[in-house]
Each structure stands twice: as C-alpha cells, then as structure tokens.
Amino acid sequence: MAIPVLDVDNLVVSFGTREGELTAVNGVTFQVHAGEVLGLVGESGSGKSVTGLAVMGLIDAPGRIASGSIKLLGEELVGRSERELRAIRGKRIAMIFQDPMTTLNPVLRIDTQMIEAIRAHESVSEKAARDRARQALAQVGIPSPEERLNAYPHQFSGGMRQRVAIATALLNRPAVLVADEPTTALDVTIQAQILAEVQTLAADHGTAMVWITHDLSVVAGLADRIAVMYSGRIVETGPVEGVLDAPIHPYTNGLIGSVPSRNRRGVPLAQIPGMAPSLARVPPGCPFNPRCARATATCRADMPGPTLYEGDRMARCHHPVPAPESAAA
Amino acid sequence: MLVYLIRRLSQSLLVVAVMATLVFLAVYAVGNPVDILANPDADQQERAAITARLGLDRPLYEQFGVFIWNALHGDLGRSFVYNAPAVDVILERLPATMELALVGLVFSILIGIPLGVLAGLKPESWFGRTIMSGSILGFSLPNFWIGLMLILLFAVELKLLPASGRGPTASVLGFKTAMFTWEGLKHLILPAVTLALYKAALVVRVAQAGTREVMLQDYIRFARAKGLSPLRIVGVHVLKNMMIPVVTVLGLELGSMIAFAVVTESVFAYPGMGKLLIDSINRLDRPIIVAYLMMTVVIFVVINLVVDLLYAAIDPRVRLSDAKG
Ligand SMILES: Nc1ncnc2c1ncn2[C@@H]1O[C@H](COP(=O)(O)OP(=O)(O)O)[C@@H](O)[C@H]1O
Ligand code: SF4
Ligand SMILES: [Mg+2]
DSSP states (O other): OOOOSEEEEEEEEEEEETTEEEEEEEEEEEEEOTTOEEEEEOOTTSSHHHHHHHHHTOOOTTEEEEEEEEEETTEEOTTOOHHHHHHHBTTTEEEEOSOTTTSSOTTSOHHHHHHHHHHTTOOOOHHHHHHHHHHHHHHTTOSSHHHHHTSOGGGSOHHHHHHHHHHHHHTTOOSEEEEESTTTTSOHHHHHHHHHHHHHHHHHHTOEEEEEESOHHHHHHHOSEEEEEETTEEEEEEEHHHHHHSOOSHHHHHHHHTSOOGGGTTSOOOOOSSOOOOGGGOOSSSTTGGGOTTOOHHHHHOOOOOEEETTTEEEOOSSOOOOOOGGGO | OHHHHHHHHHHHHHHHHHHHHHHHIIIIISSOHHHHHSOTTOOHHHHHHHHHHHTTTSOHHHHHHHHHHHHHTTOOOBOTTTOSBHHHHHHHHHHHHHHHHHHHHHHHHHHHHHHHHHHHHSTTSHHHHHHHHHHHHHHHSOHHHHHHHHIIIIIIISOOSOSSSOOOOEEETTEEESTTSHHHHHHHHHHHHHHHHHHHHHHHHHHHHHHHHHHTSHHHHHHHHTTOOHHHIIIIIIHHHHHHHHHHHHHHHHHHHHHTTHHHHHHTTOOSHHHHHHHHHHTTOHHHHHHHHHHHHHHHHHHHHHHHHHHHHHOHHHHHHHHHO
16 A cells, blocks of 8 residues: 555644643544545544644644654654744645634735745745636635635635635645634535535545544545544544444444434534543543443543454444444444 | 725814814803913003904804814914914924924834834743833833933933934925934934833833734634745734734824923923923913914824824725725
C-alpha cells in the first residue's frame, strides 16, 4: 500500500495550566491516504480541534506537542522550526474552521484574503493570483465570482462565507485538508450542499481530508473511515459502514443512538448520560466508565489498550458491544 | 455614501445651531449683553450704538435673528483689545493651534500605536508590562509639569530646543505655517510632545486592548493557517482591525487637543488660540470669548464629521449599514 499522506502516531498534546499539565490529546494514532476522508468524531472537549491544530503546527503556548509523530508523505513535522512549518501551512496542509462568520477578516476584501494565501507561498503576479482566486470561487459554486472578489465578508451569507474559506484553503492544492466542524453553524440544506461539493473537490484533487465533527450523521455520508475520540484518545476506528453498522465501543454505540433519524428530526436525542470528564479530573481506568452501562471493576482499574478487530478495525474496551444479530435489524 | 454624507452634514448643522442658541442665551438673554459686549470703559454714546446695533429694544426672537444673521456673516463682535473683528483675531491664531495639535497627534500616533501593538502581542512579557505601566505614568503626570520638565531638560540644561514661542512661518499652499521650517519645527517639538504624552498613553492602552482582542479572533487563526508571515498578519490583519477603536478615540481627543491646548500654550508662551483665550479672559475681552466658544463648536463638529468618514473608510460594515439606512 502507498504511504499515507498524513500519518499521525501516538500524538500527545498537553497544556501547562494552573491546575498542572493537562493532556488534551493522549496518544492519538491515525493515517489518511490520498483522496480519503477520515471523520474525527466526538463530543465537545474530546480533543478534536487540538488534534487538528497540532497537525497544522498551530499549538500555541502554554500548549505543546509533548511526544509523538506527525508525518506528511513520510516527512516528520514535529520539531520543525516555525519558519519551515509556515512554508507547509496553507501550501501542503490547509485548515478551515467552524464559524464561517468569523474566519474571514471583516475589514479586508475577499480578493485580498485569497491572493495573499497564494502569494505567501509562490511568487506569482497579482493578476495571476487573482485569476486563480476567481476560478477557485467558481469551483465552490459562488455565482459571478469576478464581482464577488471585490466584496467584503459581510456581504456574503454564512454558507457563502464558508465556501469562500474552503476555496481559499484549497487555492494551493494542499495534500491535506483539516476541516474543523465547518458546517456545524450552517443550516441542514446548505450543509448538505457544501458537503457534496467538498467531497467532489477532494476526490478530484486527491486531497486527504480530516473532517472533524460532533455529528455522526455528517460523517456517515462523507467519510471513508471514522475515528471516535473520547477524552483525548481515539477509542474506536474503522471503515465508516463497519463502525456505524456494528459499533464495538459502548461510547460509539451511544453516539449512534443520539443521531436524529429522518422521521424524528427536532425531537430531543437520547443523550449519553452524564458529561465528558474535564481534563483535570479524568477518572482512573477507562475514562468512559462513569457513563458506561457496561462498566465493571476492571474498567475502573485498568485503561483498556487498543484491540484490533476484523474488518480493519480497532477499539479500546474491556467489554465490547456484541455484534448485532443479522436477523434482528 | 452620498446619503450618509448628507445625513451627517445635516446632523452637524443641527449641532451648530443648538450650540449657537445656547451661546446666544448665555450671552444675550441672561444679563445685559451690553455689559458683556461693550468695553467696560465705553462711554454712553458707544453703549447706545451697541444697543442700537443689537436691537436690544426689540423682542428676544428678533434679537436672536440678528445674532444668527450676524454670526452667519462672520460677525461675532469686535475685540476691544485688538480693535478688530473677534473672528479675525481668532482665525489669525488658529493655524498655530492647529499646527500644534496636528504635530501632537502625529507624535501620539507614532509613539502610541507601535508600543500598544507590541504590548498587545506579548501582554505577559516584561516589555509588554513595562509599556503598560509606563502608560499609566503618561496619564497621571500633569500636563504643565511635563511641559516644565521638558523645558528644564531640553531648553535650559541641554540647550537643544527653544523654550517658548513659535518659529518663523512660511507660506505653504496659501497657509502661513511654521511646520515646514527647521526653526519652526524646533519650536513645535516640546509643546507638541507635552500635548501628545497624555494622548499617546491613551492610544497605547486602546491599541494594546485592541490588539489583544483581535489576536484571539478566528480570522487571525485562519490567516496563520494560510501560512502568512507574522509581519503580514500584524501589519495588515491586526492593524486594520485594531485601528477602528484607535481612530474613534483619537477623533474624540483631537477636538479636545485643539480646544484645551490652553495649558500647554500658556506654559510655552505659544501664540495659539488657547493662549489668546486666557489672555482675553484676563483682559475681559468678551467678544473674543464668545467667538472662541462658537468656533470651538464648529471645529469639534468638523472633526467628528471627518472621523466618521475615516471610520467608513476603514470599516466596510459601516458603509453597509448606511446603504441600508
Ligand atoms: N489553550 C488551551 N489551554 C488549555 N486547555 C486547552 C486549550 N485549548 C484546548 N484545551 C483543552 O483541550 C481539550 C480539548 O479541546 P478541543 O480539542 O477544543 O475539543 P473539541 O474540539 O473536541 O471540542 C479541552 O478540554 C480544552 O479545555
Ligand atoms: S472499558 Fe469498560 S467502561 Fe470503558 S467503555 Fe468499555 S465497558 Fe465501558
Ligand atoms: Mg472543537
């Protein structure tokens, strides 16, 4: 098999705080291949954004990458100088963020913000960069792109702004795109349109994508593989159909139970009981044990290690959920 | 933009009209305007002439009309001391004060913005803290004391700069100004720095707070994710957003800088409007005081108008809201 575009191995990110050293990402491992979409799923606070920022080399003090490796096409990124990372950021790895209303600078025109993204990495003429920006806007479905280049962000709707951000991120044809809940703030119809467009773009360019979301239904249609995060760890990973059809980890099972189905949209979801633990008070053993119906004394004492399962899957659980009876579906 | 301009202009006219009414009421309707507007040494004949000119025997609204009519024709009375129209006497001093305020403004921007941005980028560092503590000093030291200290140091001890007065003027674009001669600039430096220190301290604080806030915004994170250099991020993305509160504050403060250059001008015996006002109060030259009040109002209004336009130039969202409104 070809080497992965993005290869994250045993990544640990911690923050020095008043309460001591808090580990937000604790031994995360995943690979993404060209043209593949990895859905990184988990509740708020599970460490998804920190993982994405670490891949970008954007962890600021008091945070740091304590250990682990992040390889881009086999090339180690951890430990690189800020200058080297800057040449990679936006050029080979790009990132888009959650709130489309705030990711574009309100006082700069769209063309300024797109052209600078090109010219930070290539010495091309203003005009050539502008042409590329216009094409990129057209590609993400923005009507009359030439005119829109001269507009300011407030003249766009939320969905259009996120399209502009996506177009900007893809300007330099990055090998990796990290998307941190980019459609969460948008309404469902626009979300679906954008997901479809991004999927086409990524497939055309062979971009490896890490799509971060807390919403399993988003990943179901988009991702090839899923990694479920809980309390800074990936607790289950595997191909999307396998994980969604037969979750192994009780947390994944709970997440699936809380996805709104088509006929009960708007009805409050069956939430997983309790709250994700704060980083300062992670319980001993399996961090999910206070909320887990299957928890036993073993769970409260020992942290479950990664176990491999059939179908290219992994989960960390002492008492995996039994596979559903094929007849019972 | 045009609609916005017209609306702002009519608001400005309204403000001037209201202020004119207040000045009229204060000077004419309360007390005897002849006492206020006539030279204390005037004889019976002169007093009668003023009474007739102002039409004091007529009803108040008619008097108001006459006052406005005269004011519109640039007639706000005649100075006893200079024996010339009060407006002319003030206008003659206006360039000196404008010059002082302008150079002071430039100083406060040149000092305040770089220090404020640096302190905002690294608020926890020792120099960030030092700058912020220093700005408190700039706030709390009295203006006249700073002026005297500067005179002592640079004029008396080091003999580098003149202690008082205004330098020779040259005519630039029809204005008589001392800003473009070396001698003139040398006279401006000390009073302008004195006037600027307080404002610079203010700008430092506003710029620091603005920079800190802007640095936390998602668009800065996105700019970094694009791989932009720190110079581009700070120089374009941060600066342009951070300037919005700074322009607001400076706009408000420029007016007060012109109007209240009084102390600085007195300390440096600088022949501007502020010193004229103090002199006129001492000599009971009341028409000058009336004219000063009216002209200060006009200056304030004009500055506010300019600031609003500048604001629209920096912040595209202001332009939008006016297009809707
Ligand atoms: N700058 C920081 N300082 C201290 N803790 C942080 C910082 N950024 C994130 N964290 C902590 O890291 C954990 C994971 O955060 P995050 O990755 O943003 O979660 P998610 O994106 O999954 O919602 C949270 O508990 C959060 O409090
Ligand atoms: S290890 Fe135990 S507590 Fe943790 S998820 Fe599995 S069953 Fe639940
Ligand atoms: Mg997040």
